[in-house]
Amino acid sequence: MYQQKTKETENSVIEFIENVDQPQKREDAYRLLDIFSETTGYPAKMWGSSIIGFGSYHYKYASGHEGDAPLVGFSPRKAKISLYFATGDEARDNLLEQLGKHTAGKGCVYINKVADVNEDILIALINQSVQFLKETYPPAE
Template identity: 85%
Template structure:
């Protein structure tokens, strides 16, 4: 049976950020921590060893695969900062067009630094993602 790798842990978010080697990435992580916390109203939690997530939802696919995930989150990785938003909502793509310098994968949006993006659009992306997931998965917190 499949076991989900990225689970909520009791690890310290602050300790994780303090161990980010790049001072600039550490400062960006604290800025994102404040922005995500204020925008979502959820406390930050570590998900796996390196994702800072806010809120959670339980998903179940038609295949029977199910698990838990944060509503939104970020990770200050060595190469880029990964931002985690919901996929599947067309509003996300419209917001990303106004977001600033970024690249996007299927589930992640990657930025080099917070100064490259529009903070108001980031807040809108966070709101959009939380609302979309809470509507799609009604038990989402």
């Protein structure tokens, strides 16, 4: 049976950020921590060994595959900072066009530093993702 690799842990978010090698990435991680916390209202939690997530939802696909994931999150990785937003919504694509300097993969948005992006658009992306996922995967009654 499939075992989900990235699960919420009890590891310390602050300790994780303090162990980020590059001073600029560490500073950006603290800025993102503030932005994501204030925007979502959810406490930051570690997901796996390197993702800082906010809130959670339970997904179940037609294939039967299911699991839990953060509503939004980020990870200050060595090369770039990964931002995690919901995919599958046209509003996300429209907001990304206004975000600033970034690249986007299937599920991640990559930035070099927070100063490269428009923080108001970042906040809009966070809100859009949370709303989209809550509507797509409503909590079980």
